[in-house]
Amino acid sequence: MEVRRDVFQAIADPTRRQIIAMVARQPLHVNAIAESFNVSRQAVSLHVKILTECGLVVIKKQGRERYCEARLEQLEEVTTWVDHCRQFWATQFKALDNYLQQVQTDKKTKR
Template sequence: MRRDVFQAIADPTRRAILSLIMLQAMTPNTIAENFKSSRQAVSNHIKILTECELLNQVQSGREIYYHFNPEKMKEVADWLAPFKKLWDDRFDQLDDLLLKMQSKSKDV
């Protein structure tokens, strides 16, 4: 079964792994040190993130380093864009309403 990026980021541990790796490339052991889960569980999360192309792996000598792939997150950003516009518009409407209510209460 091929997972997609949305399934990958649905898990809080995987989101935490992405946040760590976003700052700098890491080995699986370094990643696992940041979690109370077993190394095998963390390794499974890394595998899913790699399958979804959110992480790229680079061999350096005997070590494998995982790098964040920001291009793949564009898929998420593109999907969220219309919702962000909707939320922004609704918050603007709420701001306008609150300002009107505030000015009316000062008039009373």
């Protein structure tokens, strides 16, 4: 059974977020990425595999090395979701603020 990966799975893990940040600055080979973490190269390779499955990283071969390049367009899905949530909660908090102001006004007029 094949697991469908999405960008939210990719950014859910702090190690993968660090890898994204690293390769966003410059393409790096897997060994260079692995040297930055206190985990095995195989563990880093698994993280990179997940990032490639989500479309956030592409692997380009240069000679014998495999370089990871960031493809951050996929993060637009996250941005859209966050913006939607931000708008929703801003509306909710504004309504709560209006309600609390009305309660305060009602208290003052009943005194």
